Amino acid sequence: MAEIITKVTTYLSYPFVQYALIVGVLIALCSSLLGVTLVLKRFSFIGDGLSHVAFGAMAIAAVLKLTNNMPLVLVITIICAVLLLRTGQNTKIKGDASIAMISVGALALGYLLMHVFEPSNNLSGDVCSTLFGSTSILTLSQLDVWLCIILSIIVVAVFILFYNKIFAVTFDENFARATGTRAGLYNLLIAVVIAVIIVLAMNLVGSLLISALVIFPALSAMRIFKSFKSVTICSAVLSVVCSLAGILISVACETPVGSTIVAVDIIVFFVFMILGKILTFKK
Amino acid sequence: MAQLKCENLSLGYDGTEILSGLSFEVNRGDYLCIVGENGSGKTTLMKTILGLRQPLSGKVVFGDGLKKNSIGYLPQQTDVQKDFPASVWEIVLSGCQGGMGLRPFYNKEDKKLALENIEKMRLSDLKKRCYRELSGGQQQRVLLARALCATGDILLLDEPVAGLDPKVTAEMYEIISSLNRDYNTTIIMISHDIQAALRYAGKILHIGDRVFFGTKEEYLESEASQSFGKGGA
Numbered sequence: 001m002a003e004i005i006t007k008v009t010t011y012l013s014y015p016f017v018q019y020a021l022i023v024g025v026l027i028a029l030c031s032s033l034l035g036v037t038l039v040l041k042r043f044s045f046i047g048d049g050l051s052h053v054a055f056g057a058m059a060i061a062a063v064l065k066l067t068n069n070m071p072l073v074l075v076i077t078i079i080c081a082v083l084l085l086r087t088g089q090n091t092k093i094k095g096d097a098s099i100a101m102i103s104v105g106a107l108a109l110g111y112l113l114m115h116v117f118e119p120s121n122n123l124s125g126d127v128c129s130t131l132f133g134s135t136s137i138l139t140l141s142q143l144d145v146w147l148c149i150i151l152s153i154i155v156v157a158v159f160i161l162f163y164n165k166i167f168a169v170t171f172d173e174n175f176a177r178a179t180g181t182r183a184g185l186y187n188l189l190i191a192v193v194i195a196v197i198i199v200l201a202m203n204l205v206g207s208l209l210i211s212a213l214v215i216f217p218a219l220s221a222m223r224i225f226k227s228f229k230s231v232t233i234c235s236a237v238l239s240v241v242c243s244l245a246g247i248l249i250s251v252a253c254e255t256p257v258g259s260t261i262v263a264v265d266i267i268v269f270f271v272f273m274i275l276g277k278i279l280t281f282k283k
Numbered sequence: 284m285a286q287l288k289c290e291n292l293s294l295g296y297d298g299t300e301i302l303s304g305l306s307f308e309v310n311r312g313d314y315l316c317i318v319g320e321n322g323s324g325k326t327t328l329m330k331t332i333l334g335l336r337q338p339l340s341g342k343v344v345f346g347d348g349l350k351k352n353s354i355g356y357l358p359q360q361t362d363v364q365k366d367f368p369a370s371v372w373e374i375v376l377s378g379c380q381g382g383m384g385l386r387p388f389y390n391k392e393d394k395k396l397a398l399e400n401i402e403k404m405r406l407s408d409l410k411k412r413c414y415r416e417l418s419g420g421q422q423q424r425v426l427l428a429r430a431l432c433a434t435g436d437i438l439l440l441d442e443p444v445a446g447l448d449p450k451v452t453a454e455m456y457e458i459i460s461s462l463n464r465d466y467n468t469t470i471i472m473i474s475h476d477i478q479a480a481l482r483y484a485g486k487i488l489h490i491g492d493r494v495f496f497g498t499k500e501e502y503l504e505s506e507a508s509q510s511f512g513k514g515g516a
């Protein structure tokens with residue numbers, strides 16, 4: 001035990017570990033905020049869909065040999081998010097089907113592109129790290145960290161400013177629309193924010209595990225808390241704590257960062273589920 | 284000038300018409316009841332008035348100072364998912380949203396209004412409770428309180444008493460008609476309960492094979508009531 005603690009404390013003095021912690025906490029915070037909304041709008045899988053889109057976009061960026069792929073990936077992902085959330089409401093192809101279509105489509109095409117053009121020799125390594133997040137979080141540059149901090153601040157600010165409107169639109173879109181709230185606009189806003197979060201979170205856990213980061217804290221919080229505000233606050237706290245724990249454990253035990261965080265999330269979910277059962281039983 | 288005027292409306296889905304040539308108007312302080320068989324298009328009509336759907340032809344005109352964001356609405360079924368974590372207070376307060384424009388947070392007046400409406404609907408004890416753990420009748424009152432936050436001008440209610448027991452139903456009707464009486468709120472209500480409609484409403488709109496619009500006295504003498512209304516009387 002003492003060994004592990006000294007190991008962690010030495011690691012903590014390295015700047016790359018500090019960066020990873022800062023970025024990890026920020027991303028966890030952002031991704032949990034909209035989790036509640038997404039779960040309730042039956043869009044749990046949008047994270048997956050969008051992250052596969054981001055994966056496809058990264059493939060394109062790699063083929064084009066762009067050094068900084070962030071802007072391109074961000075733009076493509078935002079466009080897809082807008083399309084997905086817009087078609088999700090009233091159309092014939094339901095939300096989940098269109099997400100599945102876009103998600104597997106982007107994944108297949110992305111991999112195909114990377115394969116055909118072979119931008120690097122270490123293809124399977126690259127693909128694996130985009131999918132599972134691998135160690136890229138430990139190799140962040142200062143620029144990445146700043147970008148992440150700025151985007152996170154924007155996301156959190158937008159969420160707080162539009163919190164009441166997001167609630168109204170999520171709880172009962174028709175009522176909101178009927179009484180003069182511009183529901184379409186806020187859905188669009190939600191879509192854009194989600195896309196930004198997804199692109200951010202890909203660095204942390206990779207595209208396959210993003211949904212976990214988005215929905216687990218929300219689902220855990222919903223086991224126990226009963227109002228929108230308390231669920232939102234609780235899931236933000238849970239998400240931050242879980243990812244901190246996850247990053248520290250992964251540093252100490254040399255496990256992959258993304259999957260460790262998700263594992264912690266899962267454990268917390270079960271704890272909350274049992275707690276929730278006990279609490280309702282007591283009543 | 285009428286608060287709400289529907290001119291030659293025709294309604295339908297994907298080009299198939301379910302109602303056509305519908306014209307009527309509603310004045311401030313009216314209590315209008317919309318009746319008709321299942322599937323005759325009552326909910327569709329209400330959604331069209333609210334601007335949630337476009338009519339196939341014809342138009343809906345607001346007058347008498349009525350604005351798009353001062354309409355209260357109680358939906359037939361809320362698409363609210365069973366597991367939505369929201370307290371009564373949060374939901375009622377969200378009714379104020381329409382009038383807020385881009386202002387991000389609720390102010391004192393909004394909160395005061397929400398409190399008043401919670402009291403009006405006798406929900407004070409349930410304020411902190413979780414919406415999904417309330418009974419159907421309590422949920423209905425919460426949604427009515429929310430609708431009242433959106434406006435004191437005009438309320439559109441789609442089967443407000445569906446699924447409520449006789450006692451709560453009577454209470455609900457009492458609440459609605461007191462809003463109409465004491466606060467001069469215009470009520471447009473869809474109901475299958477023709478007895479109640481005849482008791483509380485001033486005007487009746489019957490839609491279906493035969494369309495009727497007029498006062499309830501006229502309605503009782505009309506043909507439309509013969510097939511539908513008096514059946515149970």
Ligand SMILES: Nc1ncnc2c1ncn2[C@@H]1O[C@H](COP(=O)(O)OP(=O)(O)OP(=O)(O)O)[C@@H](O)[C@H]1O
Nearest residue numbers: 296297301319320321322323324325326327328359
């Ligand atoms: N989204 C939709 N797409 C296509 N047709 C629809 C849709 N919603 C309703 N309809 C059809 O339009 C007609 C009118 O439906 P509406 O819901 O307005 O009836 P209603 O008068 O409110 O009935 P109820 O008394 O059962 O509530 C029905 O025949 C219904 O099948």
Ligand SMILES: [Mg+2]
Nearest residue numbers: 325326327359
């Ligand atoms: Mg109906």
